[in-house]
Amino acid sequence: MNFAATFKVAMLSDKEIEVSRVFNAPRTLVFDAHTKPELIKRWMFGPPGWSFAVCEVDLRVGGAYRFVWRGPENVEMGMGGIHKEIVVPEKIVNTQKFDQDWTGGEAIGTLLLSEQDGKTTLRNRVLYVSKEARDGALASGMTEGMTFTYNRLEEVLPAFATEGA
Amino acid sequence: MNTARLDATFAALADPTRRAILARLASGDASVMELAEPFSMSQPAISKHLKVLERAGLISTGSDAQRRPRKLEAKPLEEATQWLEKYREFWEASFLRLDDLLQEMKATAGESRKKVIAKSTPKISGRAAPRTRRSKTSKEKK
Numbered sequence: 001m002n003f004a005a006t007f008k009v010a011m012l013s014d015k016e017i018e019v020s021r022v023f024n025a026p027r028t029l030v031f032d033a034h035t036k037p038e039l040i041k042r043w044m045f046g047p048p049g050w051s052f053a054v055c056e057v058d059l060r061v062g063g064a065y066r067f068v069w070r071g072p073e074n075v076e077m078g079m080g081g082i083h084k085e086i087v088v089p090e091k092i093v094n095t096q097k098f099d100q101d102w103t104g105g106e107a108i109g110t111l112l113l114s115e116q117d118g119k120t121t122l123r124n125r126v127l128y129v130s131k132e133a134r135d136g137a138l139a140s141g142m143t144e145g146m147t148f149t150y151n152r153l154e155e156v157l158p159a160f161a162t163e164g165a
Numbered sequence: 166m167n168t169a170r171l172d173a174t175f176a177a178l179a180d181p182t183r184r185a186i187l188a189r190l191a192s193g194d195a196s197v198m199e200l201a202e203p204f205s206m207s208q209p210a211i212s213k214h215l216k217v218l219e220r221a222g223l224i225s226t227g228s229d230a231q232r233r234p235r236k237l238e239a240k241p242l243e244e245a246t247q248w249l250e251k252y253r254e255f256w257e258a259s260f261l262r263l264d265d266l267l268q269e270m271k272a273t274a275g276e277s278r279k280k281v282i283a284k285s286t287p288k289i290s291g292r293a294a295p296r297t298r299r300s301k302t303s304k305e306k307k
Contacts, residue, residue, distance in 0.1 A: 003264060004257075004260070004261060004264070007256070007257055007260060009249060009252065009253045009256075011175065011178075011179075011249075014171075014172060014175035014176070014179075017249070017252065019252070019253075019256045021256075021260050023260075023263065023264065023267055024264070024267065024268070025267035025268070025270070025271055029267050029270045029271065029274070030263075030267065032270070033263055033266055033267065033270070039266065039270075042262065042266050043259050043260075043262035043263040043265075043266050044259050044263075045259065046254065046255035046256075046258050046259055047254055047255070047258045048258070124256070131171070131172065
Protein backbone atom coordinates (compact mmCIF):
# COMPACT_ATOMS: atom_id res chain seq x y z
CA MET A 1 0.00 0.00 0.00
CA ASN A 2 1.24 3.43 -0.95
CA PHE A 3 0.40 5.50 2.10
CA ALA A 4 1.53 8.80 0.58
CA ALA A 5 -1.19 8.34 -2.06
CA THR A 6 -3.90 8.33 0.62
CA PHE A 7 -3.23 12.03 1.27
CA LYS A 8 -6.29 14.21 0.59
CA VAL A 9 -7.26 17.84 1.09
CA ALA A 10 -10.94 18.82 0.97
CA MET A 11 -13.13 21.81 1.71
CA LEU A 12 -15.95 20.44 3.89
CA SER A 13 -17.78 23.75 3.54
CA ASP A 14 -16.70 27.25 2.59
CA LYS A 15 -15.28 27.67 6.10
CA GLU A 16 -13.89 24.22 6.90
CA ILE A 17 -10.89 22.45 5.44
CA GLU A 18 -9.88 18.81 6.02
CA VAL A 19 -6.58 17.03 5.49
CA SER A 20 -6.72 13.22 5.66
CA ARG A 21 -4.11 10.46 5.42
CA VAL A 22 -3.59 6.79 6.32
CA PHE A 23 -0.51 5.73 8.32
CA ASN A 24 0.98 2.28 8.78
CA ALA A 25 0.96 2.41 12.59
CA PRO A 26 -1.48 2.07 15.48
CA ARG A 27 -3.16 5.29 16.54
CA THR A 28 -1.51 5.39 19.97
CA LEU A 29 1.76 6.10 18.16
CA VAL A 30 0.16 8.66 15.82
CA PHE A 31 -1.41 10.33 18.87
CA ASP A 32 1.98 10.46 20.64
CA ALA A 33 3.59 11.94 17.52
CA HIS A 34 1.02 14.77 17.67
CA THR A 35 1.23 15.48 21.38
CA LYS A 36 4.81 14.97 22.61
CA PRO A 37 7.05 17.93 21.74
CA GLU A 38 10.18 15.78 21.28
CA LEU A 39 8.26 13.81 18.63
CA ILE A 40 6.36 16.74 17.06
CA LYS A 41 9.68 18.49 16.45
CA ARG A 42 10.83 15.63 14.28
CA TRP A 43 8.13 15.96 11.60
CA MET A 44 5.54 18.75 11.81
CA PHE A 45 7.43 21.53 10.06
CA GLY A 46 6.34 21.51 6.44
CA PRO A 47 8.69 21.92 3.50
CA PRO A 48 12.46 21.36 3.83
CA GLY A 49 14.26 24.40 5.19
CA TRP A 50 11.90 24.86 8.14
CA SER A 51 12.33 23.72 11.74
CA PHE A 52 10.92 24.39 15.19
CA ALA A 53 12.12 27.34 17.26
CA VAL A 54 9.47 26.77 19.95
CA CYS A 55 7.39 23.63 20.53
CA GLU A 56 5.42 23.48 23.77
CA VAL A 57 2.36 21.38 24.59
CA ASP A 58 0.37 21.31 27.82
CA LEU A 59 -1.87 18.35 27.07
CA ARG A 60 -4.78 19.10 29.38
CA VAL A 61 -8.19 20.58 28.70
CA GLY A 62 -7.60 24.30 29.17
CA GLY A 63 -3.86 23.77 28.65
CA ALA A 64 -2.01 25.80 26.02
CA TYR A 65 0.24 24.82 23.15
CA ARG A 66 2.60 27.00 21.21
CA PHE A 67 4.54 26.39 17.99
CA VAL A 68 7.03 28.73 16.35
CA TRP A 69 8.66 27.65 13.10
CA ARG A 70 11.84 29.13 11.66
CA GLY A 71 12.33 29.07 7.93
CA PRO A 72 14.79 30.24 5.30
CA GLU A 73 16.46 33.58 6.08
CA ASN A 74 15.32 33.23 9.70
CA VAL A 75 11.68 34.01 8.92
CA GLU A 76 9.54 33.04 11.90
CA MET A 77 5.93 31.95 11.93
CA GLY A 78 4.12 31.33 15.18
CA MET A 79 0.79 29.97 16.27
CA GLY A 80 -0.87 28.59 19.36
CA GLY A 81 -4.08 27.98 21.23
CA ILE A 82 -5.89 26.15 24.00
CA HIS A 83 -6.96 22.50 24.20
CA LYS A 84 -10.75 22.22 24.35
CA GLU A 85 -11.23 18.45 24.28
CA ILE A 86 -8.82 15.52 24.59
CA VAL A 87 -9.78 11.87 24.08
CA VAL A 88 -6.63 9.71 24.16
CA PRO A 89 -5.78 8.34 21.57
CA GLU A 90 -8.55 9.41 19.18
CA LYS A 91 -9.46 13.06 19.33
CA ILE A 92 -8.10 16.52 20.08
CA VAL A 93 -10.05 19.75 19.69
CA ASN A 94 -8.18 23.00 20.10
CA THR A 95 -8.26 26.68 19.20
CA GLN A 96 -5.74 27.90 16.64
CA LYS A 97 -4.49 31.40 16.16
CA PHE A 98 -1.55 32.59 14.15
CA ASP A 99 0.63 35.44 15.41
CA GLN A 100 -0.06 37.53 12.33
CA ASP A 101 -3.28 39.11 13.46
CA TRP A 102 -5.86 38.06 10.97
CA THR A 103 -9.22 39.71 11.07
CA GLY A 104 -11.92 37.48 12.51
CA GLY A 105 -9.64 35.79 15.02
CA GLU A 106 -9.13 32.16 15.76
CA ALA A 107 -10.12 28.88 14.21
CA ILE A 108 -11.13 25.54 15.74
CA GLY A 109 -8.90 22.55 14.96
CA THR A 110 -10.05 18.94 15.28
CA LEU A 111 -7.74 15.93 15.02
CA LEU A 112 -9.51 12.59 14.58
CA LEU A 113 -7.69 9.22 14.61
CA SER A 114 -9.37 5.93 13.81
CA GLU A 115 -7.61 2.56 13.68
CA GLN A 116 -8.23 -0.55 11.62
CA ASP A 117 -5.89 -3.56 11.26
CA GLY A 118 -3.02 -1.67 12.82
CA LYS A 119 -3.38 1.23 10.38
CA THR A 120 -4.52 4.70 11.36
CA THR A 121 -6.70 7.10 9.39
CA LEU A 122 -6.03 10.67 10.38
CA ARG A 123 -8.43 13.56 9.77
CA ASN A 124 -7.27 17.06 10.60
CA ARG A 125 -9.98 19.72 10.28
CA VAL A 126 -9.80 23.47 10.64
CA LEU A 127 -13.03 25.41 10.98
CA TYR A 128 -12.79 29.16 10.58
CA VAL A 129 -15.15 30.87 12.96
CA SER A 130 -16.04 33.54 10.42
CA LYS A 131 -15.74 34.18 6.74
CA GLU A 132 -13.46 37.08 7.63
CA ALA A 133 -11.05 34.68 9.38
CA ARG A 134 -11.08 32.42 6.35
CA ASP A 135 -10.34 35.40 4.12
CA GLY A 136 -7.51 36.36 6.43
CA ALA A 137 -6.08 32.86 6.17
CA LEU A 138 -6.32 33.00 2.41
CA ALA A 139 -4.69 36.42 2.34
CA SER A 140 -1.79 35.24 4.52
CA GLY A 141 -1.03 32.51 2.03
CA MET A 142 -0.75 35.05 -0.71
CA THR A 143 1.86 37.10 1.06
CA GLU A 144 4.17 34.10 0.88
CA GLY A 145 4.42 34.70 -2.85
CA MET A 146 3.38 31.27 -3.99
CA THR A 147 3.24 30.92 -7.69
CA PHE A 148 0.07 29.65 -9.21
CA THR A 149 0.21 27.33 -12.18
CA TYR A 150 -2.58 25.82 -14.18
CA ASN A 151 -0.64 22.55 -14.19
CA ARG A 152 -1.81 21.80 -10.70
CA LEU A 153 -5.36 22.99 -11.26
CA GLU A 154 -6.81 19.54 -11.76
CA GLU A 155 -5.09 18.40 -8.62
CA VAL A 156 -6.44 21.27 -6.56
CA LEU A 157 -9.99 21.51 -7.89
CA PRO A 158 -11.30 18.25 -6.35
CA ALA A 159 -10.58 19.71 -2.92
CA PHE A 160 -13.55 21.99 -3.41
CA ALA A 161 -15.98 19.07 -3.52
CA THR A 162 -18.04 19.60 -0.37
CA GLU A 163 -18.38 15.88 0.27
CA GLY A 164 -18.52 16.12 4.03
CA ALA A 165 -21.59 18.38 3.96
CA MET B 166 -9.84 40.54 -0.70
CA ASN B 167 -13.59 40.57 -0.96
CA THR B 168 -15.61 38.18 1.24
CA ALA B 169 -18.69 38.16 -1.01
CA ARG B 170 -16.59 37.31 -4.02
CA LEU B 171 -14.79 34.50 -2.22
CA ASP B 172 -18.17 33.10 -1.16
CA ALA B 173 -19.22 33.14 -4.79
CA THR B 174 -15.91 31.46 -5.74
CA PHE B 175 -16.29 28.67 -3.16
CA ALA B 176 -19.94 28.12 -4.11
CA ALA B 177 -19.03 27.96 -7.79
CA LEU B 178 -16.21 25.48 -7.12
CA ALA B 179 -18.41 23.18 -5.02
CA ASP B 180 -20.10 21.77 -8.15
CA PRO B 181 -18.36 18.93 -10.05
CA THR B 182 -19.57 20.05 -13.51
CA ARG B 183 -18.31 23.56 -12.92
CA ARG B 184 -14.92 22.25 -11.73
CA ALA B 185 -14.74 20.10 -14.86
CA ILE B 186 -15.55 23.15 -17.01
CA LEU B 187 -12.73 25.08 -15.35
CA ALA B 188 -10.31 22.20 -15.85
CA ARG B 189 -11.32 22.12 -19.52
CA LEU B 190 -10.84 25.90 -19.89
CA ALA B 191 -7.39 25.65 -18.30
CA SER B 192 -6.24 24.00 -21.52
CA GLY B 193 -7.74 26.74 -23.73
CA ASP B 194 -10.79 28.88 -24.54
CA ALA B 195 -13.96 27.12 -25.65
CA SER B 196 -17.44 28.02 -26.93
CA VAL B 197 -20.63 26.94 -25.16
CA MET B 198 -21.14 24.27 -27.79
CA GLU B 199 -17.62 22.89 -27.35
CA LEU B 200 -18.13 22.85 -23.57
CA ALA B 201 -21.53 21.14 -23.74
CA GLU B 202 -20.23 18.25 -25.83
CA PRO B 203 -18.12 16.24 -23.34
CA PHE B 204 -20.65 16.68 -20.54
CA SER B 205 -23.64 15.35 -22.50
CA MET B 206 -25.66 18.27 -21.21
CA SER B 207 -27.97 20.61 -23.05
CA GLN B 208 -26.62 24.01 -23.97
CA PRO B 209 -29.07 25.82 -21.63
CA ALA B 210 -27.89 23.62 -18.73
CA ILE B 211 -24.26 24.44 -19.51
CA SER B 212 -25.12 28.13 -19.93
CA LYS B 213 -26.56 28.12 -16.41
CA HIS B 214 -23.26 26.78 -15.00
CA LEU B 215 -21.32 29.30 -17.07
CA LYS B 216 -23.41 32.12 -15.62
CA VAL B 217 -22.53 31.02 -12.07
CA LEU B 218 -18.84 30.84 -13.00
CA GLU B 219 -18.97 34.24 -14.67
CA ARG B 220 -20.69 35.85 -11.68
CA ALA B 221 -17.94 34.44 -9.44
CA GLY B 222 -15.41 36.06 -11.77
CA LEU B 223 -13.88 32.69 -12.61
CA ILE B 224 -14.48 32.99 -16.35
CA SER B 225 -15.14 35.73 -18.89
CA THR B 226 -16.54 35.84 -22.39
CA GLY B 227 -14.16 36.62 -25.25
CA SER B 228 -14.72 39.30 -27.82
CA ASP B 229 -15.45 37.03 -30.80
CA ALA B 230 -19.17 37.87 -31.25
CA GLN B 231 -20.04 34.67 -33.11
CA ARG B 232 -18.19 32.05 -31.11
CA ARG B 233 -18.36 33.87 -27.77
CA PRO B 234 -15.49 31.80 -26.32
CA ARG B 235 -15.32 31.39 -22.55
CA LYS B 236 -11.97 32.05 -20.95
CA LEU B 237 -10.54 31.15 -17.54
CA GLU B 238 -9.82 34.08 -15.22
CA ALA B 239 -6.80 33.35 -13.08
CA LYS B 240 -7.13 35.89 -10.26
CA PRO B 241 -10.08 34.64 -8.15
CA LEU B 242 -9.06 31.05 -8.63
CA GLU B 243 -5.59 31.99 -7.52
CA GLU B 244 -6.96 33.59 -4.35
CA ALA B 245 -9.03 30.54 -3.50
CA THR B 246 -6.46 27.88 -4.30
CA GLN B 247 -3.21 29.47 -3.19
CA TRP B 248 -3.74 29.11 0.52
CA LEU B 249 -5.10 25.62 -0.02
CA GLU B 250 -1.94 24.76 -1.94
CA LYS B 251 0.27 26.06 0.84
CA TYR B 252 -1.71 24.12 3.42
CA ARG B 253 -1.45 21.02 1.28
CA GLU B 254 2.28 21.45 0.84
CA PHE B 255 2.84 21.81 4.59
CA TRP B 256 1.01 18.61 5.53
CA GLU B 257 2.14 16.55 2.57
CA ALA B 258 5.81 17.16 3.37
CA SER B 259 5.28 16.71 7.12
CA PHE B 260 3.37 13.43 6.75
CA LEU B 261 6.21 11.86 4.74
CA ARG B 262 8.50 12.48 7.71
CA LEU B 263 5.80 11.20 10.08
CA ASP B 264 5.79 7.90 8.13
CA ASP B 265 9.48 7.46 8.94
CA LEU B 266 9.09 8.50 12.56
CA LEU B 267 6.19 6.06 13.11
CA GLN B 268 8.22 3.16 11.70
CA GLU B 269 11.03 4.08 14.05
CA MET B 270 8.59 4.27 17.00
CA LYS B 271 7.17 0.86 16.05
CA ALA B 272 10.67 -0.65 15.94
CA THR B 273 11.55 0.93 19.29
CA ALA B 274 8.33 -0.35 20.86
CA GLY B 275 9.11 -3.85 19.48
CA GLU B 276 12.64 -3.72 20.89
CA SER B 277 11.54 -2.78 24.39
CA ARG B 278 8.86 -5.48 24.37
CA LYS B 279 11.46 -8.08 23.47
CA LYS B 280 13.68 -6.88 26.27
CA VAL B 281 10.88 -7.23 28.82
CA ILE B 282 10.08 -10.75 27.65
CA ALA B 283 13.74 -11.81 27.74
CA LYS B 284 14.10 -10.26 31.21
CA SER B 285 17.53 -9.16 30.20
CA THR B 286 19.72 -7.29 32.63
CA PRO B 287 18.60 -3.69 32.82
CA LYS B 288 20.47 -1.41 30.47
CA ILE B 289 21.47 2.11 31.28
CA SER B 290 18.47 4.20 30.25
CA GLY B 291 19.20 6.65 27.52
CA ARG B 292 21.21 4.11 25.57
CA ALA B 293 19.66 4.01 22.16
CA ALA B 294 18.15 0.87 20.72
CA PRO B 295 20.49 -0.40 18.00
CA ARG B 296 18.12 0.24 15.10
CA THR B 297 17.13 3.83 15.82
CA ARG B 298 18.95 6.11 13.45
CA ARG B 299 18.39 9.36 15.24
CA SER B 300 18.14 8.35 18.86
CA LYS B 301 16.46 11.52 20.09
CA THR B 302 13.11 9.78 20.37
CA SER B 303 12.28 9.17 23.97
CA LYS B 304 11.24 5.60 24.56
CA GLU B 305 9.94 5.89 28.05
CA LYS B 306 6.30 6.69 28.71
CA LYS B 307 5.52 9.31 31.24
